[in-house]
């Protein structure tokens with residue numbers, strides 16, 4: 626099985642973003658943050674695959690899923706341990722302004738997968754594409770980490786496993802669904818594309834919202850603030866008499 630690995634290559638999109646990845650990984654604090662997030666993502670994926678192992682009725686797939694889940698847990702450990710080492714380097718440099726609260730992992734970055742609702746075919750198609758995407762990105766990360774050999778070695782080691790995951794999922798997708806495996810792959814592709822679009826749209830909506838609120842704050846609010854200040858200046862200080870019509874007994878609220 627392992628001998629039939631597919632050759633994972635970075636996609637054109639990931640290659641184009643290489644300078645951005647180099648910039649992101651170049652900073653030690655961001656590196657720690659990314660490594661911790663990756664640790665979270667890997668363990669999350671491992672849990673989904675463990676659940677898939679419980680649900681599948683195919684004994685061979687169950688064995689492979691268990692092996693796969695163990696790999697993902699191991700990846701998570703590797704990322705977290707490395708994050709810990711880099712964090713210790715940061716502390717040795719005694720940077721008092723370093724805030725650890727943002728180290729809390731953010732979104733796991735995985736498309737939410739309802740494992741119980743997936744068939745063996747759709748699960749394998751989803752896993753194949755996820756592993757392929759991971760292998761593509763890890764190839765780039767390994768390449769941009771020349772200045773940090775221990776982290777580079779971790780990516781190299783994990784990349785080796787991701788290639789195997791990518792390969793076995795496709796092989797067994799074709800085995801369990803020889804007639805419809807292409808359809809499963811296209812569905813998984815479209816689902817990932819849709820979820821990617823939703824993530825992008827959410828980020829864009831957040832950015833547009835921030836921009837509009839900032840414009841409102843600096844352009845729309847100042848005239849109102851000026852008018853309020855002018856009205857306040859015209860107010861007489863202290864108590865002032867009111868007209869007799871409004872000075873009746875208080876029988877109602879207004």
Ligand SMILES: [Fe+2]
Nearest residue numbers: 667696697700
């Ligand atoms: Fe992994």
Ligand SMILES: [Fe+2]
Nearest residue numbers: 756786787790
């Ligand atoms: Fe994997």
